[in-house]
Amino acid sequence: MAKIGVFICHCGENIASMVDTGKLVSSIAEHPGVEVSTEYKYFCSDPGQETVKKAIRDHNLTGVVVAACSPRMHEQTFRKACAEAGLNPYMLEMANIREHCSWVHTDMVEATEKAIEITRSLVEKVKRNNDLEPISVPVTRRAMVIGGGVAGIQAALDIASAGREVVLVEREPSIGGHMAQLSETFPTLDCSQCILTPRMVEAIQHPNITVMTYSEVEEVDGYIGNFTVKVRKKARYVKMETCTGCGDCIQKCPVKKIPSEFECSLGNRTAIYTPFAQAVPNVPVIDRSRCTYFKNGKCAICKKTCQINSIDFDQQDTIESIEVGAIIVATGFQVQNTAGYGEYGYGRYKDVITGLHFERLASASGPTAGKILRPSDGKEPQTVVFIQCAGSRDVSKGVRYCSRICCMYTSKHAMLYAHKVHHGVSQIFYMDIRAAGKGYDEFTRRAIEEDKAGYIRGRVSKVYEENGKLIVRGADTLLGRQVEVEADMVVLATAIVPQPDAKEFAKKVGISYDEYGFYNEAHLKLRPVESSTAGIYLAGACQSPKDIPDSVAQASAAAAKVLGLFSKERLEREPVVAMVTDSTCAGCWGCVEACPYNAIDRRDITDRNGNLIKRVASVNPGLCQGCGTCVSFCRSNSIDLAGFTEKQIFAEVMAL
């Protein structure tokens, strides 16, 4: 026997000026099931809410309709009031007679008529509301960070220092990412590795952080608070537990001419190697495809050299299954291959290099010990031309977006070049100079004023070789003429693009990506570190091109989100979720496929002996977001959405 309380708010003059509230009260009072029908100036105020609570208690109301503003405004307020009065908070509906009625109509008679119908329809709906309890999902309070670059390391350190366990997974043999490859960072000209390596060491030594290098994520299963991740630890063929990092094996390895990935092929490495001298962990890895022992069973010098018997050719990949409650994706970026721009000559001329190559040349621990030398003949270039926007901001061929870091690192390169080659001349072809960060514009001005970097506003049409020099032909639009520069080296500020397997990885993890392969945030302005999947967060350049300060900030933000998630043992969720009626479910799986959140599983129903009776759909209340797509899909009406059930909606419609 329904006993509904209807509370009609005046909202001061906002409703009362256009809706005859007295008429509304008396009209609704006559509707079957309505026990209380009353009005008040401001129901959302304290005395207003007290009136509602008192009515609930005095009349033992089974449901409440507040006819007032939009539910998007005060639904939570009144749900709380109901709960405090002892009524299940989901036995409340709000009739929107303000935004949808009094504020948008000019005829009082019509507006009142409409208000009556709206209120009546919601009374019918609330009669069919069910008591709902918030769903409580347990949370595994361990996080996984995928990607060991500066963003991943920062996120791991933040979570670990708050007392929570973190597993940091990195697919290269060492953590550090691209930041480890840089020489000096803008705008401070800090030596990149000097500021990064302490963090790397802190991460690997931190008791709460488990660093898994040379490991890749194979599979992600589960949902927020309850993920199970399978990680493949690739075989290093070196025992991590005993290796001391002495480096003898690397010294003695006879295969010495493999182009080093870390050095962007400007230098070489051996078959057993660490990617760079400051690698963390400092344990080498054998490149199976180039190792003589793996190719024909001969050599094994490293094993003979190792004094603590740490080489193990029989090591196998292992798969570890790890339970975590949240995942931060910090997989970073790669540099675009500019060979597609034939006019720049990349790939054709050895002395046309990318910004990342220049970093390795400038780096004190790089292949040239910090000297800027031409890759072709090892001579010092006297004139270097830098080309900005080599691939970015291009509608026709490259990528449409701005890669954000190139203006800054190009001016930095010009400065480093000037510091190292005192009489060197640098010319930078630019479209704009984007120096928006803190200290950034001052930095670029320093390059121009102190280090005499020459900026030419215009695009380059062609780079070609003549008499051993690279001729760069372009336009100087400020002077309005064509320009030709004879250069010894050309540095392209290439676009930064997502990792080559960014899209496959996103599918594996269950997050969405944009047309370029950058990962989608939940809301571009207001939720920049959450992905579209609950429990999975984003940090760093995998979400969009960004520099180190922004990557670090985003990583800390993602860590804060994770710590917020971990602040309670259980996660409470709105109970507007779907439910399956097992008896009528035919197991057609239409709902399983329709669900955008993969929230519906298949469940076996067995008898006491374990024989299978049938398989039905089963909604995971931890994942269901309450959209209702499955409900309209179901051919046998076996699934319904709490809060918007079939009965509720039909009742609402019929009462109109």
Added chain:
Amino acid sequence: MSEPFEPKIVAFVCTYCTYAGADLAGTSRMKYASNVRIVRLPCTGRISPMFILKALQKGADGVLVSGCHPGDCHFAQGNYHARRRWTVFRALLAFTGIPEERIKFSWISAAEGAKFAELINGITEEIRSLGPFEQYQELQTVIETQSTY
């Protein structure tokens, strides 16, 4: 002088886009015809053709279904399902004898308060010119007079 016919229009809208857009029209004090009654759903994906038919059966002269723009659904894909269902449902309308013009489908985002107001006014006028939807009432009468229960 008889009163002009006032059509009754039922609008099934999604909470996150069109309902919010209607709220915006309200907060901006835009004025539109008072013939529409909004039924709030979490997502257009929740809408079943049965709701539309029930509304028409119970006296609505026109029905509007409105949700988030394709690609912007708060629940990622619900509006795609709604669009597909609508495509199939439209083909069935001819079979049921309901004129297609009485059922409208639109995309209105939470920022498009003005568009919502315009749309309601436009639809109200259109349905007004189509006249009251009496087929169901006629059918009901036939059943009642011919029924032997």
